[in-house]
Structure formats: C-alpha cells, structure tokens
Amino acid sequence: MFSDLISAAVLVASPDTLLSIVVASFFGFVVGALPGLTATMAVALLIPITFLLSPIAAIASIVSAAAMSIFAGDIPGALLRIPGTPASAAYMTDANALVEKGEAGFVIGASAVFGTIGGIIGTVILIAASPLLANFALTFSSFEFFWLGCLGLSCAVLVAGDDLLKGMASLMIGLLIACVGMDYTTGFPRFTFGSWALLEGISFIPALIGMFALPEILRLLSQEATVRKLPEGAPGSALSKIGRAGRRYWWPSLRGSVMGTAIGSLPGAGADIAAWISVAVTRRATREPEKWGKGHIEPIVAGGSANNAALAGAWIPALVFAIPGDTITAIAIGVLYLKGVNPGPMVFLENGQMVYAVFLVFFLANLMLIPFGWLGIRMAGLVLRVPTTVIAPTLLILACLGAFAINNDMSGLLVMIGLGVLAAIMNASGLPLAPTVLGIVMGKIVEQNLMQSLISTQGDLLAFFDRPGSAVLGVLTLALWGSVMVRAVYGLLRKSHSARRAQS
Amino acid sequence: MQIHDTAIGALLALLGVAVIWHVGSFPQVAGQSYGPDLFPRLTGIGLVIFGGGLVLRGVRTAEGAPKLLTMPDAVTLRRGTLAALYILASVFAIVLFGETVGIQILVFVILLVGLLAAFRRPVMSLALAVGLTVAFDLIFRMLLRVPVPSGLLTGVL
Incomplete structure (x- = not known):
C-alpha cells in the first residue's frame, strides 16, 4: 500500500498532471461562471483535449474542471441572480442578497472556502469507504453485478425528478442506445443499419458532448444578446468574516459535506440535488430562521459544502462498482475504459497506484478552489461581461473538434449531432437527461451481466437468488420496484376517486 | 417549444x-x-x-x-430556428467538406458567420474569428497532434 502511495504521488507530481490541473481548473472556472453552462458540459468538452494525456492527467483534468465549475457557478448566482450551474441555485437568493449589501467578496470567498472543506471531507470519506466496499465487492459475480446495475438504474430514475413515467421513458431511451453495436454473446450487429462506424456501439464521448453541449449552445444562440449590469462596490477584505462564519456554522458545513457525499454516491443524484437537500435540512434546523432569504451566509455554507462533497461521493460507486454516481463520473468511467483502466473492485488490487492518485488529485483539485476563489473575486466581472453570443460559436467549434478527435473521423460528429437533436427533443418534452446518460453507460454492463448469468444457469431465473449476496440485492431491487409500483397505483386510484367525488 | x-x-x-x-x-x-x-x-x-x-x-x-x-412567439421561434440551422449547417459542413476544403477554413467561416450574426461589428468579428481559428489549430493540430484534415491548406500549413 505504501509503495502504491509513493508511486501515486510521483504520478500526480509529474509536470503534465500538475499543468493539466491548473489548465482544467481555469477552464472549469470560465465554463462554471458562464450562466447556464453546467459542470457536466465543462467535463464533456474537456475530454477530447485530455485525450492524449496520461490516464492520471486525464482524470486530474476531469476532477479539477468539475470541482472548479461547481464553485464558479456560485459567482453569477451571487452577482446576477442567474445560477452558473444548477448546483448553485439552492442558495442563490441569499448569496445575491448579500452581494446587494456590498458583500460580494465575502460570498465568493466563503463559497470557495466551504467548497474546499466540502470537497476535502468528501474525499476523506471516499478514501475510507471505497477500499472497504471494494473488498466486499470482490466476492461479487455476474449475478450481484446485474442486480447492482438494476438498483443503480432504478435509483437514477427515482432521484432524477418526481415524474416517474418520464424518468423511466428516459432510461429506456438510454438502454436502447446502449444496445447499438455488436451483441455481447454472438457478435450479431444490432441497430447498425449497415454502418461500420456503429459496430462498436455509439461512441460515448461524442454522444455526451451532443447531449450536454449542443442544447446549451442552441439556447445561448437563441437568446437576445444583453449587456449585463454588475452590482457596484469593491469586494474588500472578507477573510475575517469567512473565519467567523466557519466558527459559527461549522456544523451545517460538516453535515452538508457528509450528506453531500452520501447523496452524491447514489447513482443519478449529483451536486445539485445534494445542495438542495443540504440547504433544506439546514433551513429546518436553523436557529436563525428570520435571517434566511435576506442575505444570510448559512445556506451558502451548507449548500456550498454539499455540492463539492457530492463530486467526491459520486466516485465511490464509480471506482468500486463501475456504476457512475452522476453524469460527470459517467464521463470519467468512459475515459477510464478508453485509457485501459477498468473501474471495479479489481482496480484496487491491480492498479492501486491509480486509485491513490485519484485520491491525491481530489485533494489538489479542491485546494485549488482557494486561489481561484481569490481570482474569482477579482476576475468575475471580466468573465461575466463577455457576451454569450461570442461564447456560443466558440463552444460549437470546441464541440465539433472534440467529437472529431475521439476517433479522428467524422462519424463522431454525426453521433454528436444525432444525440444533440435527441436531447433537444427531450428537453422540449420535459424528459430528464440523466437517466438516459446512465442508461447509455450502464446498459452494456447490465446486459453483459444478465446474459452471462443466463448462459451459466441455462436460463434458470431462480438462480438469480441462489447466492446470498445476489439474493439480498435481488430482493432489495424487487422490493424497491414493488414499492414504487404500489405507490403509483395508489396515487392513480386516489386521483380517480377524488375525480369521481368531484363529479358527484 | x-x-x-x-x-x-x-x-x-x-x-x-x-x-x-x-x-x-x-x-x-x-x-x-x-x-x-x-x-x-x-x-x-x-x-x-x-x-x-x-x-x-x-x-x-x-x-x-x-x-x-x-410554439413560442414569432421572434423567439425565428431566433431559435436560425440558431438550430446554424448549428446543423456548421456540423454538416465539417462532415461533408472537412476533408476537401479543410477544417481550418471551415472553422474560420463558421466562427465568422456566428460572430457577425450576433455581434454585428465586422472588424471585431473578423479579428476574433482569425484569432480563435489560429488558437484552435494550435491546440488541436500542433499541441494535441489530432490529425485534422487541412484540405486546401495542406501544403501551406
């Protein structure tokens, strides 16, 4: 273990890794600070650029860009009342009210400091939990992984929104996309329509660039260019105030970090849900309810800690079970596979240094929030004054070149535009994107484990409950599905009953 | 919509x-x-x-x-349709003409059209389009060694 840690430190300390952390942080800062552009989009656009880097440098870029864009999303939320990323929306009202009181430096500084604290606590939990879970997961066979995949996908649907029907429909779209390409058992080409480019399946990174970047570019281009007015007033020194907030609200910060990590580790629930729940819980427990909504730092402490902690939490299932905790780790898993590193319990035995390097990168990336927070206080105005209409064509070119660079051919661009159109239609219909993305990533894994299990048992379905681990996971999955169905039927019955009563 | x-x-x-x-x-x-x-x-x-x-x-x-x-109101609809056409045309232009014309020329044209339409300041748009094209070429072709097809500019670059 110790030698793994040393070699991991050597990997992380190499110039290309350090440089990519700085460059990716800067990129994440700019994308996060631009209103409406999400952390997932920052990561998706960054992948092709990290493509030729070493595996560690590539992962370092993903982690840094994600952590930085989640923090930077707070800046337009505070200054303009437009959240930079959805994860900042939970505490935007208070952040903006504080800025109007002339406390811009305090708000941005605090969101950097508490983001760092959340990220570091999340990383510590990641370090403690994942080897333990991996040890446990080593005993898993295809049966357990099949049930785990089903649990992960169900969880992704349940947390993606309150509309179960739309979540499930969205998941089915993702699973269908995952079926494209050569079949796992027989090599039979499915849904390829004679195209050789589709034999290997839908290329994952261009698909994600299409789904996350193109609808945003379309939205930016369709908007009227407006000149944003930034609030007046010098930020001033905020260090002492941040220190005081830290002493006073250490418990909301700690609770937010732990909750954020736990929520982040659920498949489908990412930084935004973590921030909303942490803020809601803090609001219920606060001793100063009268201050909320009028420029209070407590929600920023709670939400800012939670959303950065969630990023680390999402890596727990990703590293241990190869089940992404959010859309960002979904991309990261794709990149790990491309780099020849297969996430899952074996990675802890075969590639220990890689795992430790990911942990170290997390610490570094989160510590980078502090200097960038300082930079943010000074540079925020500059980034926010760039008209979105200039950004959009630039992002379009970045998306196109990125989709090309994955396989060095034009098929990536076609995948990108196809999935971009799909995402635009889904957005217009109110279908959530996250279940589709997790379906694309996990569809192949779930199908492979299902087919492997079916072949080994000659199609005997009861064998899925033979082993103790798979029996527990199977019953858990079926119980979850059962409870959801009962609730849905109950809701329908109640609705028709009240409709009948209203008629009579 | x-x-x-x-x-x-x-x-x-x-x-x-x-x-x-x-x-x-x-x-x-x-x-x-x-x-x-x-x-x-x-x-x-x-x-x-x-x-x-x-x-x-x-x-x-x-x-x-x-x-x-x-459907949204007429102004929003018009802007949205134009934006969607711009994105589709840009991507298909690269797919269809990337090999023959070259990525650099296409990137420059796409940027210039996009900037002119939004910015309406010709000199500024031209300068930005040239600068961004050079930057993208430096990053992808020179730094990351992505074999982007240069088309007409193959001998020149």
Whole structure:
C-alpha cells in the first residue's frame, strides 16, 4: 500500500498532471461562471483535449474542471441572480442578497472556502469507504453485478425528478442506445443499419458532448444578446468574516459535506440535488430562521459544502462498482475504459497506484478552489461581461473538434449531432437527461451481466437468488420496484376517486 | 417549444413497437433460451409501457384534445430556428467538406458567420474569428497532434 502511495504521488507530481490541473481548473472556472453552462458540459468538452494525456492527467483534468465549475457557478448566482450551474441555485437568493449589501467578496470567498472543506471531507470519506466496499465487492459475480446495475438504474430514475413515467421513458431511451453495436454473446450487429462506424456501439464521448453541449449552445444562440449590469462596490477584505462564519456554522458545513457525499454516491443524484437537500435540512434546523432569504451566509455554507462533497461521493460507486454516481463520473468511467483502466473492485488490487492518485488529485483539485476563489473575486466581472453570443460559436467549434478527435473521423460528429437533436427533443418534452446518460453507460454492463448469468444457469431465473449476496440485492431491487409500483397505483386510484367525488 | 406528453409518449411507444418488430429478425442461438434479441426486446416493451403511460396521462389531464406542440412567439421561434440551422449547417459542413476544403477554413467561416450574426461589428468579428481559428489549430493540430484534415491548406500549413 505504501509503495502504491509513493508511486501515486510521483504520478500526480509529474509536470503534465500538475499543468493539466491548473489548465482544467481555469477552464472549469470560465465554463462554471458562464450562466447556464453546467459542470457536466465543462467535463464533456474537456475530454477530447485530455485525450492524449496520461490516464492520471486525464482524470486530474476531469476532477479539477468539475470541482472548479461547481464553485464558479456560485459567482453569477451571487452577482446576477442567474445560477452558473444548477448546483448553485439552492442558495442563490441569499448569496445575491448579500452581494446587494456590498458583500460580494465575502460570498465568493466563503463559497470557495466551504467548497474546499466540502470537497476535502468528501474525499476523506471516499478514501475510507471505497477500499472497504471494494473488498466486499470482490466476492461479487455476474449475478450481484446485474442486480447492482438494476438498483443503480432504478435509483437514477427515482432521484432524477418526481415524474416517474418520464424518468423511466428516459432510461429506456438510454438502454436502447446502449444496445447499438455488436451483441455481447454472438457478435450479431444490432441497430447498425449497415454502418461500420456503429459496430462498436455509439461512441460515448461524442454522444455526451451532443447531449450536454449542443442544447446549451442552441439556447445561448437563441437568446437576445444583453449587456449585463454588475452590482457596484469593491469586494474588500472578507477573510475575517469567512473565519467567523466557519466558527459559527461549522456544523451545517460538516453535515452538508457528509450528506453531500452520501447523496452524491447514489447513482443519478449529483451536486445539485445534494445542495438542495443540504440547504433544506439546514433551513429546518436553523436557529436563525428570520435571517434566511435576506442575505444570510448559512445556506451558502451548507449548500456550498454539499455540492463539492457530492463530486467526491459520486466516485465511490464509480471506482468500486463501475456504476457512475452522476453524469460527470459517467464521463470519467468512459475515459477510464478508453485509457485501459477498468473501474471495479479489481482496480484496487491491480492498479492501486491509480486509485491513490485519484485520491491525491481530489485533494489538489479542491485546494485549488482557494486561489481561484481569490481570482474569482477579482476576475468575475471580466468573465461575466463577455457576451454569450461570442461564447456560443466558440463552444460549437470546441464541440465539433472534440467529437472529431475521439476517433479522428467524422462519424463522431454525426453521433454528436444525432444525440444533440435527441436531447433537444427531450428537453422540449420535459424528459430528464440523466437517466438516459446512465442508461447509455450502464446498459452494456447490465446486459453483459444478465446474459452471462443466463448462459451459466441455462436460463434458470431462480438462480438469480441462489447466492446470498445476489439474493439480498435481488430482493432489495424487487422490493424497491414493488414499492414504487404500489405507490403509483395508489396515487392513480386516489386521483380517480377524488375525480369521481368531484363529479358527484 | 414544448412537446405535449401525449405526442412524445406516442412517439416513444411507436419506437418501442418498431424495436420489438425489428428484433424478431435477430438470429437465435442453438441450445440457448435467450439470444441477442432479449435485452432490446425488454427495452422495446419498456418504451411501449412508459410511452403508453405518458399518452394516457396526457389525454387524461388535457380535458379534450391536447395541444401536441406549443410554439413560442414569432421572434423567439425565428431566433431559435436560425440558431438550430446554424448549428446543423456548421456540423454538416465539417462532415461533408472537412476533408476537401479543410477544417481550418471551415472553422474560420463558421466562427465568422456566428460572430457577425450576433455581434454585428465586422472588424471585431473578423479579428476574433482569425484569432480563435489560429488558437484552435494550435491546440488541436500542433499541441494535441489530432490529425485534422487541412484540405486546401495542406501544403501551406
């Protein structure tokens, strides 16, 4: 273990890794600070650029860009009342009210400091939990992984929104996309329509660039260019105030970090849900309810800690079970596979240094929030004054070149535009994107484990409950599905009953 | 633009039916009860169930004939259509003419058109388009060594 840690430190300390952390942080800062552009989009656009880097440098870029864009999303939320990323929306009202009181430096500084604290606590939990879970997961066979995949996908649907029907429909779209390409058992080409480019399946990174970047570019281009007015007033020194907030609200910060990590580790629930729940819980427990909504730092402490902690939490299932905790780790898993590193319990035995390097990168990336927070206080105005209409064509070119660079051919661009159109239609219909993305990533894994299990048992379905681990996971999955169905039927019955009563 | 639950549900259910029909032609493996059609078939069934569910719910909540497609006002619609056309045209221009004309020229044209349309300041747009094209070329072709086709500029660069 110790030698793994040393070699991991050597990997992380190499110039290309350090440089990519700085460059990716800067990129994440700019994308996060631009209103409406999400952390997932920052990561998706960054992948092709990290493509030729070493595996560690590539992962370092993903982690840094994600952590930085989640923090930077707070800046337009505070200054303009437009959240930079959805994860900042939970505490935007208070952040903006504080800025109007002339406390811009305090708000941005605090969101950097508490983001760092959340990220570091999340990383510590990641370090403690994942080897333990991996040890446990080593005993898993295809049966357990099949049930785990089903649990992960169900969880992704349940947390993606309150509309179960739309979540499930969205998941089915993702699973269908995952079926494209050569079949796992027989090599039979499915849904390829004679195209050789589709034999290997839908290329994952261009698909994600299409789904996350193109609808945003379309939205930016369709908007009227407006000149944003930034609030007046010098930020001033905020260090002492941040220190005081830290002493006073250490418990909301700690609770937010732990909750954020736990929520982040659920498949489908990412930084935004973590921030909303942490803020809601803090609001219920606060001793100063009268201050909320009028420029209070407590929600920023709670939400800012939670959303950065969630990023680390999402890596727990990703590293241990190869089940992404959010859309960002979904991309990261794709990149790990491309780099020849297969996430899952074996990675802890075969590639220990890689795992430790990911942990170290997390610490570094989160510590980078502090200097960038300082930079943010000074540079925020500059980034926010760039008209979105200039950004959009630039992002379009970045998306196109990125989709090309994955396989060095034009098929990536076609995948990108196809999935971009799909995402635009889904957005217009109110279908959530996250279940589709997790379906694309996990569809192949779930199908492979299902087919492997079916072949080994000659199609005997009861064998899925033979082993103790798979029996527990199977019953858990079926119980979850059962409870959801009962609730849905109950809701329908109640609705028709009240409709009948209203008629009579 | 807003697509009604009924419309998207019907589309998804139709897609599900098409998938179930199509996987019927997949070959079966001798001696095995399940073949390559199993997983897509399950997905197709899922699409029919949940698409159908959306249709039922949409019809129920709409009270009368549902409005399948809600269009935004004329100005927003025009801007949105132009933006979508710009994106589609840019991507297809690169796919179709990337090899012959070269990525650099296309990137410059796409940037210039996009900037001119939004910015309406010709000199500034031209300068930005040139600068960004050079920057993208430096990053992707020189630094990352992505073999972007240079087309007409092959000998020049």
